[in-house]
Amino acid sequence: MLLPLAAVVSKAFGGGADAFWHAVSDRQALAALRLTLILSLVVTAVNAVMGTLIAWVLVRDEFRGKSFVNSLIDLPFALPTIVAGLTLLALYGPRGPAPFNIAYTRIGVATALLFVTLPFVVRAVQPVLLTLDRESEEAAESLGASPWVTFRRVILPSLMPAILSGGALAFARALGEFGSIVLIAGNLPFRTELASVFIYGSIQSDDTQAAAAVSVVLLLLALVVRGLIAALDRWGRRHEG
Amino acid sequence: MTGIVVSDVSKSFGDFVAVDDISLTVPDGSLTALLGPSGSGKSTLLRMIAGLEEPGAGQIVIGGADVTRTPARKREIGFVFQHYAAFKHMTVRDNVAFGLEIRRADRAKIRSRVDELLRLVHLEAYAKRYPSQLSGGQRQRMALARALAVEPRVLLLDEPFGALDATVRRDLRAWLRRLHDEVSVTTILVTHDQEEAMEVAGQIVVMNGGRIEQVGSPRELYEAPANDFVAGFVGPVTELAGSKLRPHDVDIRIDPVDGAMEAQVRRVTHLGFEVRVELEAGDGRRLWAQLTREEAEQLELMDGQIVYVRASRRMPVALA
């Protein structure tokens, strides 16, 4: 595990800190990193809300085909990501049946990222929702709380650790996602190029220094997110027992 | 005036009738117990009064107003659950303050009211703790304070001591009785424990199979049960010469007396303050008697001994 990581790090700093710094502050590299970070944050935020909503409907509502919908949630995990990318391109691309074309746009890239990271929050929130103490919701109701106040003051605080840790996983996944976005992004530097695609492109053009440098930045971000998830986990359990 | 009047209320879950056409009056300021075996519909009835369950039929009136279609949050009730239903991520203080805070009461007022309640339930020292750091008894006292904070018109308790140890349960029972004398809010207590109902409540409603068997004071139920079920549920019953009586009303004599039946002592069991005597009567039927230690010492009963038994007091109603 550590060996290849060490190789990447040594490659990145092979030319000294200056070379690393130079590679990272390259305009195209910076743009890719910035876009990756922003899209990942946006996608995480959207999926935190959507995922919670979907988990809620799957746990609290009864409807026909519920177990089918439930099994559909894992599709992004089950599907090879390149297939997911191809599917999106076929659907929303220039020759697709959809009335709009989002191929080679940031919206398209975001859509792909939304799709592949959807299951994280849903699957994190669902089990917590299942074990929630329904009587504490009834207690809130009997004390005069409206459904919204009960959700915000009683339910949401219990779900928050799960939403955040599911969101952190989704964020980490979005940072490094390649397969599903490489086709729909269309590799337009400064417009739709994400860090992972940038790395791929640099390798293709033999600029290993740039590829390794950007990889190290992604690696650092991933490590920070890991730490965050661990902290969230401890925090979520602080009132257990 | 915050009495509760339940009229012809029914509730089914699918085909199963959990509450079957119940009518009931809970007097203003009373402490009424709903007593019955598990599954008899007590919680369902209580939850309908609270507005947490919608009746299939009938009407519920609280304090003169028809609340049948009023949501729980507008009924001004306090509800206490068997498993505390604490807000786990809030401190004891915040739990108790919840009802006042969502009403956007004045901050200073909330503070003083919560302090007052924490004193009332003896949790002043625990205000900053989380529910997970409290014992079961403390959690339930917190839940009671939380329910009382909003000055509910009625207090509804669903087996509030059911999850607690026997000793804690006994303490809290006595404490609830005193609390009710102090606060005197109309209270309904659901329990399957006849001793708890008898000790705490002024009025007991005995339920069975979704229906009411009898309503009365603890003494009325014990001394004049309406039927076999109530007789057996509120205390021990034995049978002598075809009639039912309480085991402590079996009069045992060494010498024959008028109206007494011959019987043989089968077994004598000493249970501290009471002594149980199992007997086989002349007609071959088994019965048992409950004696005080003094009575047992005077009689000096031995296994196999022939004695004479009669009823010193029968239950007034002829039981089926």
Ligand SMILES: Nc1ncnc2c1ncn2[C@@H]1O[C@H](COP(=O)(O)OP(=O)(O)O)[C@@H](O)[C@H]1O
């Ligand atoms: N939500 C529900 N769905 C289906 N059956 C229920 C529900 N609530 C209660 N019951 C049934 O109704 C009956 C009465 O329940 P309950 O009122 O809880 O009884 P008690 O409190 O006296 O033990 C039980 O047989 C129980 O299984």
Ligand SMILES: [Mg+2]
């Ligand atoms: Mg019950």
